[in-house]
Amino acid sequence: MATQGERRAETRQRLLDAAAELFAERGIDGSSVDAIAERAERTSGAVYDHFGGKDGLLFALLESWVDDVAVVIVAELATATTIDERVASLWRNVSDPPTGGGRWLALEHELWSYAARNEGARDHLARRYRAAWSGVDEAVAEWAGADLDHSAGPALIGLLLGLEMMRQVDPAAVTDELAIAALRGVVGAMSGVER
Amino acid sequence: MATQGERRAETRQRLLDAAAELFAERGIDGSSVDAIAERAERTSGAVYDHFGGKDGLLFALLESWVDDVAVVIVAELATATTIDERVASLWRNVSDPPTGGGRWLALEHELWSYAARNEGARDHLARRYRAAWSGVDEAVAEWAGADLDHSAGPALIGLLLGLEMMRQVDPAAVTDELAIAALRGVVGAMSGVER
DNA sequence: CAACTTACATAGGGAGCGCTATGTTTCTGG
């Protein structure tokens, strides 16, 4: 048999995966602790022992999952050389993300809605986004080879999210070319290369 | 006494207003029918008589509320003359909307999450956004005085939504100047005026 | 003004929820 530590680690991961799936599918409020435990092939007792409750599970999910995605994106960005390639890389990671099986945006929406009503979740979300902004700012400043007129982070991340939302409504309406053109337009506007 | 028609109309509006407030505050799942009715100073019986249930109330809310906002935005857009003014007008209507008391985005998020799990709501949302896109496309083509390289609707609406999301995380990070610069960048990229 | 209808209120059933208290099995340290 496995050690207790191994058993515990696997149960933890199973619960996190199950929660991510169910939150995206049915919403946070729509996912009962029992349903999450059942999908993880455990029972609710395990959830309470590991995370103390539904909120604890949500916060733990937020931590683990964001770290995973950030690593992949940064790695792929480093291989691109032109601005178009970099922007395309960003867009690809949003429109066809490496993890989460396309339910990424659904979960993100759930977290937003939840954060709007929960201070702890709000702080979590704010930290995540501020970190992402400053990462983007550094990268864009480097590409542009100059200081920025405006912070590019909020505008670029916002556009990425907004484009993906629109693509969700109608995939045909947001082609890759359109997305890349729009993203390039914002990069240009923030770095002041035009006009 | 008022006529039955008047009574009915007022109850309907009270219920819609109460639902919009509560959905934004506590989420759709977090708002019970009884709580909505109580805020409207009615009882749950009135909700079921008027809308047949929670879903019916949500759909009715969607119809009425979108129409209201669209009218205001189109009217204000008509008074602007330069592209910057028009873009600023769009942004102002998103960042400081005429109705809903700032809870606009919270309700929008709720609807998105709900639509992800409900086909009827998904169709509603798609219709709304497609209408908004084509409206924006027509307007931008007219401003630019030329055909567009890409459909500007999805990119512009997406950026507006995304910027407002970022502003929600940190109001100081998304100044009006930044938002307008980014929006202008996208308009330029879609109409192909640069490069 | 009586019969009818409309508009909403009231009461409660049935189901599901989060969480706690406690039981059972598996591992670990001496």
Added chain:
DNA sequence: CCAGAAACATAGCGCTCCCTATGTAAGTTG
């Protein structure tokens, strides 16, 4: 090998939710 702890399972309490069935008062119609 055996106490004790750790990891999870089980049972059930108290609450809330959506919805239906039914009651009642006000308005409408002939």
